[in-house]
Amino acid sequence: MEDTVFNGGFFTTALWIALGVCCLGLLWRLVSWLIIKIGPDAKEVSFLQRLGAAIIGGIKAIFSKRLPGIIGGFVLDSLLQRRLFKVSKKRWLGHMLLFYGCLVLIVMHALHVLLADKLFSDYQATLNPFLLLRNVFGVATLVGVVLMTSGRKKDWGKVRPARLPIDALFGILVVVIVVTGFLLEAQKMSSPKAFNRMAEEYGIDEDEIKGLRWVWKLDYGVAFPDLKGEPDPDLLEEGRGYNEDYCVGCHSKPQHAFVSYPVAKAAGLIATSTDAANVDKGLLYIHIFACFFAIALLPFTRVFHVVADPISLVVRGAASSAPLSKAGRVNRRALAMDACIRCGLCDFDCSVGPIAKWMNNQELLPSRKVQATRLVASRSEIKAGQAERLAVGAHLCTDCGRCTDRCPVGLDLADLWDAGRGDLSSKGFPAPAVWVKEEPAIAWAEALGAELGRVPPAGPLTADRNQFSACVQCQTCTNVCPVVANSGEDRVDLAPQQVMNLLRLGMNDLALGSKMVWDCATCYQCQENCPEGIRVTDIMLELRGAAWRQLGPVRDRRRSI
Amino acid sequence: MNYAIFLGCKIPAMVPAYEDSTRAVLGKLKVGLQDLPFTCCGYPTRSLDLDASVVAAAHNLALAKQAGLAILTPCKCCFGQLRHAQRFLEEYPELAERVSAFLQHEGLPFPNGVKVDHLLTVLSKEVGLENIRSHVTAPRTGLKVAAHYGCHALRPSAVTGFDNPMAPTIFEDLVAVTGATPVIWPRRIDCCGEPVSASNPDLSERIARGKITSALESGSELLVTACPYCHMRFEELAKDMGLPLMLYPQLLGQALGIPDKALGL
Numbered sequence A: 001m002e003d004t005v006f007n008g009g010f011f012t013t014a015l016w017i018a019l020g021v022c023c024l025g026l027l028w029r030l031v032s033w034l035i036i037k038i039g040p041d042a043k044e045v046s047f048l049q050r051l052g053a054a055i056i057g058g059i060k061a062i063f064s065k066r067l068p069g070i071i072g073g074f075v076l077d078s079l080l081q082r083r084l085f086k087v088s089k090k091r092w093l094g095h096m097l098l099f100y101g102c103l104v105l106i107v108m109h110a111l112h113v114l115l116a117d118k119l120f121s122d123y124q125a126t127l128n129p130f131l132l133l134r135n136v137f138g139v140a141t142l143v144g145v146v147l148m149t150s151g152r153k154k155d156w157g158k159v160r161p162a163r164l165p166i167d168a169l170f171g172i173l174v175v176v177i178v179v180t181g182f183l184l185e186a187q188k189m190s191s192p193k194a195f196n197r198m199a200e201e202y203g204i205d206e207d208e209i210k211g212l213r214w215v216w217k218l219d220y221g222v223a224f225p226d227l228k229g230e231p232d233p234d235l236l237e238e239g240r241g242y243n244e245d246y247c248v249g250c251h252s253k254p255q256h257a258f259v260s261y262p263v264a265k266a267a268g269l270i271a272t273s274t275d276a277a278n279v280d281k282g283l284l285y286i287h288i289f290a291c292f293f294a295i296a297l298l299p300f301t302r303v304f305h306v307v308a309d310p311i312s313l314v315v316r317g318a319a320s321s322a323p324l325s326k327a328g329r330v331n332r333r334a335l336a337m338d339a340c341i342r343c344g345l346c347d348f349d350c351s352v353g354p355i356a357k358w359m360n361n362q363e364l365l366p367s368r369k370v371q372a373t374r375l376v377a378s379r380s381e382i383k384a385g386q387a388e389r390l391a392v393g394a395h396l397c398t399d400c401g402r403c404t405d406r407c408p409v410g411l412d413l414a415d416l417w418d419a420g421r422g423d424l425s426s427k428g429f430p431a432p433a434v435w436v437k438e439e440p441a442i443a444w445a446e447a448l449g450a451e452l453g454r455v456p457p458a459g460p461l462t463a464d465r466n467q468f469s470a471c472v473q474c475q476t477c478t479n480v481c482p483v484v485a486n487s488g489e490d491r492v493d494l495a496p497q498q499v500m501n502l503l504r505l506g507m508n509d510l511a512l513g514s515k516m517v518w519d520c521a522t523c524y525q526c527q528e529n530c531p532e533g534i535r536v537t538d539i540m541l542e543l544r545g546a547a548w549r550q551l552g553p554v555r556d557r558r559r560s561i
Numbered sequence B: 001m002n003y004a005i006f007l008g009c010k011i012p013a014m015v016p017a018y019e020d021s022t023r024a025v026l027g028k029l030k031v032g033l034q035d036l037p038f039t040c041c042g043y044p045t046r047s048l049d050l051d052a053s054v055v056a057a058a059h060n061l062a063l064a065k066q067a068g069l070a071i072l073t074p075c076k077c078c079f080g081q082l083r084h085a086q087r088f089l090e091e092y093p094e095l096a097e098r099v100s101a102f103l104q105h106e107g108l109p110f111p112n113g114v115k116v117d118h119l120l121t122v123l124s125k126e127v128g129l130e131n132i133r134s135h136v137t138a139p140r141t142g143l144k145v146a147a148h149y150g151c152h153a154l155r156p157s158a159v160t161g162f163d164n165p166m167a168p169t170i171f172e173d174l175v176a177v178t179g180a181t182p183v184i185w186p187r188r189i190d191c192c193g194e195p196v197s198a199s200n201p202d203l204s205e206r207i208a209r210g211k212i213t214s215a216l217e218s219g220s221e222l223l224v225t226a227c228p229y230c231h232m233r234f235e236e237l238a239k240d241m242g243l244p245l246m247l248y249p250q251l252l253g254q255a256l257g258i259p260d261k262a263l264g265l
Helices: A009-032 A041-046 A048-065 A067-079 A082-087 A090-112 A130-149 A152-156 A165-190 A190-201 A206-218 A233-246 A260-276 A280-301 A302-320 A326-338 A354-360 A365-380 A384-396 A402-406 A414-427 A432-438 A439-451 A476-479 A484-488 A496-504 A508-512 A516-519 A524-528 A536-560 B008-015 B018-029 B048-069 B076-091 B093-105 B119-135 B171-177 B199-218 B227-241 B248-255
Strands: B001-003 B030-033 B070-073 B116-118 B142-147 B179-183 B221-226 B245-247
Touching: A009 A302, A009 A326, A009 A439, A009 B171, A041 A082, A041 A326, A041 A414, A048 A302, A048 A326, A048 A354, A048 B171, A067 A082, A082 A484, A090 A165, A130 A260, A130 A432, A165 A260, A165 A280, A165 A508, A190 A206, A206 A233, A280 A302, A302 A326, A326 A354, A326 A414, A326 B227, A326 B245, A354 B048, A365 A414, A384 A414, A402 A414, A402 B227, A432 A516, A432 A536, A439 A508, A439 B093, A476 A496, A476 A516, A476 A524, A476 B008, A484 B199, A484 B245, A496 A508, A496 A536, A508 A536, A516 A536, A536 B048, B001 B048, B008 B018, B018 B119, B018 B245, B018 B248, B048 B070, B048 B076, B048 B093, B070 B076, B070 B119, B070 B142, B076 B116, B093 B179, B116 B119, B119 B171, B119 B248, B171 B245, B171 B248, B199 B227, B221 B227, B227 B245, B245 B248
Parallel strands: B001 B030, B001 B070, B070 B116, B142 B179, B142 B221, B221 B245
Antiparallel strands: none
16 A cells, blocks of 8 residues: 555655665765875875775776675674674674664565565565564564663773764664564555545445454454444354455465554544544654655665775775775775774774773774764864874874774774874874973973963872982983983984983973983883982883873964964 | 784784684683774874773773783784783873773773783793793704894883893793704893884884894894784895794794694795
8 A cells, every 4th residue: 555655746755855865875875985085195195096996996806816705704794793793792782683674664664565465476565474474574673773882881891982873863764764664564554544444445245244344343453433343253254255256365364564553453433533533643644754764764874884984894894805905995995984984993902992991081992083084184273182082092093903993894903093193193193202302301391381370290200309309410310321321413412311300490391391301211210220219210201191181282282373 | 821822903804814823822721812893992093192002902901801811912012012001001090081081872881900921021021931842742942032022011110121131031932842952142121123114214224234134144033023013014125135034833833733724834
């Protein structure tokens, strides 16, 4: 019966619009894989080089000896979600139910004219097993959504992977589509109007319909308001005969629709009023327009990963046999922006996970950093405060590579972080060890003094005046320092014993911006050899932390002026 | 003997042969290893945020404590950091309190009293030199080997307690066990240069070059390391300068008759 709604031009037009938006969106995303520039080396390759790399890469993957391996990896990682299974059985189950539930409903129900009717000669939505299965897969989809979205707080704690509002919108649409589907089926089951329409279609006459109505009230749950009490047994017997003749060929017992039928029974009391109010039409509109909306939205939400991820997995397979060209690497980073669905598996055993929680800085986590990388690459100017937070994430990453190993869609995250650091550096946010050395210590001290007046101690060791009071300026620390010995032409600005002397004199501000502090190799020769037991290296490290905290904001303010 | 093996970040990602050879050698010497869900030791974070670096270490120590295991790490920087964190937790009660609350929230115990040892210490003190010698089937007799100590295990000795910081012998003893001849070279306890390789590559290379020159001039035929950072620093440079480089468990593994493939060679 759904077919009839397409007879009107309205729905057809809406469908074409939705498909049009979807196709344009897809095209836009595909082209963006050749346009988005991430990493300093992205500027060195042209659009044509990138297009060439994509085409040649694709051809190579298809004709390579590794094709069986690539396909095998695709089946395990994409269709069976092997990596997700290893991390969370619950989320794996949710993903399988949601994906395969939706897939079956699309093939068997939404596109039944195109697919199901051709695949199964006897396909009827109201006939078993299809009647039963539609409910099974509807429920599977809903359970999938619940499993996928629940327990985020429990699984991740307070530092969780990013979720964009548009991602939630798609999930809501899926729920709306399935729930209105169930309600629509239930409404139709209990609707006398639907019964009458069918009876008319089959030309059932006045006499036949009396018994048939009783059969459909008792066995099929149609809520005829005028049928009360018990039927005449002969009339019922007669009705059963007509039912055999006219109906059972296309209608299994509705109890098999184990969700819709109880709803229909419950709704039976109000069926006549819902008929009068055209609720069926309202539900149908919501159901179908939600579908159209989902189609149009597909390229713009993370559901687009159904397209991007298989491609990403093929690229990983290809890259594991032969390293990608520069243009290929740049393309792969752009593809990663769409292939990453912020599933957060990478966050589960991120090496700096505990640090992210402690600092309460989610930008440390890989699932967040993917989008941050794009942001940094796309903005010509980054806001200072935001960039600082992104920079912390970029510079505290230990390059352990676990996220790359863990990524279920085969992203080369290690390469992405490297590219992101390059972009941050070129936009003025290199590692602190680099930017502190942009200015001489005296300039930092002046800027800091102008803002703060007196600079507080860098930390507990610096605050402890007893640490330095014993310093006799014997220069042992400087004499054993490999940095002083190997500093070559550019000489250290302050020798270690001079740094200690500044601290002894209470001139913390001058010590903070010293190059010596940041060139320190932390070999602990000075500390080990100090005849007075001063913890020189520990103090150098304390100064670094303070420089990062205190000079960072000064630098940001000066940049933004 | 049973340890939680702490590989850190660099070994799996950059020097996988170190993991392979360590597991192969310890397996042969009947040292049991367990893998726990360890994360970063906190060493790279120490430059920016001392508290965060202590938390990172404490989180790992707590995992070992919960499992009732001592930690064995082949990385000298992880070793140093874990030991430093233990010291800071003792030294700063206020920080220890905050760390304790954090760990409690994660369902982990406060990690006092966890034993942390470097691979070389376990081999030398726990397995024992004589025990190792009895397993040597293919001694590397005559090979002149320069052992590179690595700073973060050796110093500050008050924290690491690894060996005599001015005149250590542990690494040379372990080289001698393989049948090779340890070389006493002038810069054996000096820095490799790796910690400044990103922020000041020229300085880093000069330091490393000086070390390799010192090893070569002392007649060394092989340089051995026992830390992924030092190894990474020397890898290209040693090859360019004509000095073969190995990870210590690779040298030992060969002496124990373990096939090269299992040692990542």
